[in-house]
Amino acid sequence: MSLIIAYIGKKGCVMTGDKRKIGYFGDKERLDELEKDLYSGNIKSDEEFRKRANDLGISIKITDDANKLKIVGNCVRGEVSTKGTFETKRRRIYGTTNGYQIVELLGSETQSRNAGEKGIIIFGNNYAKQLAQSLIQKKWKASQSLKYMGEVFEDILREVSSKTPTVGSHFDTLIQQPKFNASEAQKHLNVTIDHDIKVLVKFRQDLTEQLVQQSIAIDMANKIIDKGDVGKVVSIDGNMIYVQLNDKTQAMDGNWKQLAGPGQNVLMFTESDNVKLGDKVIIENENLCLKKDKSSLKCDIILCSL
Known part of the structure; x- marks a missing residue:
């Protein structure tokens, strides 16, 4: 449930992302049916989404407070994630002046890592991406400032959000523009990403330990003698x-x-x-x-x- 648009070039990196997060609960087959309607573009609004979910007996929770963008070092990081049965899949883009890298993670394990120098990168479901790509072709002016580009990206996300509930109407835009050439950019990205993934590993280890301790506490609390x-x-x-x-x-x-x-x-x-x-x-x-x-x-x- 995301749409992130990033520009990376000689001026720097500007990235805009929505803040939508949707939680589901219900029968898997009916959930698959709901998602098929959602990702095909058949459902156009939050109201239609809630009604269709209710018709299928699926409970949903829609929020617009997820932080999908972050400044990491001299880079902007954008992340979309999908929670599976056992692990969370993450797709990240790290952008800076004259360079970017796209990293795919399963849990905290790196599955793929690809680098580039410049371009416009879009993360999102196919329907939202197609809408965004069409709008970029109409609105894009490469000669403008990063601030202007960010405003264009926000206009695009706002229009896409009016056509699909997979994208929210609240956005973040972040800009970084250090003075890097292409070689310096990749060196900085390598160091920054390696450290960022180590932070994720430590976070997951701490979270696992907390869950273990909570499980122990629950188990022991049930054993407290009251008579x-x-x-x-x-x-x-x-x-x-x-x-x-x-x-x-x-x-x-x-x-x-x-x-x-x-x-x-x-x-x-x-x-x-x-x-x-x-x-x-x-x-x-x-x-x-x-x-x-x-x-x-x-x-x-x-x-x-x-």
Whole structure:
């Protein structure tokens, strides 16, 4: 769901892209039918799109807040992406004065990488690209400034967006114009793109780690003990007592790392002066207490079942 138009030449690079993002949910066969109508140009407006999706029982969410363009080094980067079952496919163009490169990624793995010196590059679905190409032929004046070119690109995207809901009516335009010859441009692009892909790899690694930690947190949260026996008192030192955990209980910290396993001792605090060795410790109504008189206990650990 994108349309990005880029000019790369001796003046620099100017790139304009829409901000549309569309999410789907529904039966795959009906979704395929909806997309066929959408990409063929049979659906002309957001209203028609919503109606057709509703008729097919497909839930859609349309937003116009996606950031598809970015300044990276002395380059402008444009990206369109498609989320698959297991990986996200990304197609990127990096442009600067007298040079560009088009990079295709699966996840963070580079699938292809092609370089060029100048031209007008269009990213988008076939229908939107055909509309844009026709309009460029009518409106384009190569002798104009990059700012003017950007305004022309915005006019083209605005017109295309009125004919297909695959393109939104909100746009970004970015310009970069360092003083590079063709050789310098490719050298800068190589360094910039290599670094940018490394950033993507690190981002995906961090995201994977976050998802793993979230999964662990959800799993452990389901194991938090809210009732039942947890152990017995094995040592008393004033208001501090040590409790030996039973064979079904473990103690975790706030990051869900185990501090003590079954049979090991954990520190708790009491305000009662009637604690005896061997007293049972339980959780009742989500309160940690002594079984014999329900006097409260406190601790800075999370008690979970195995």
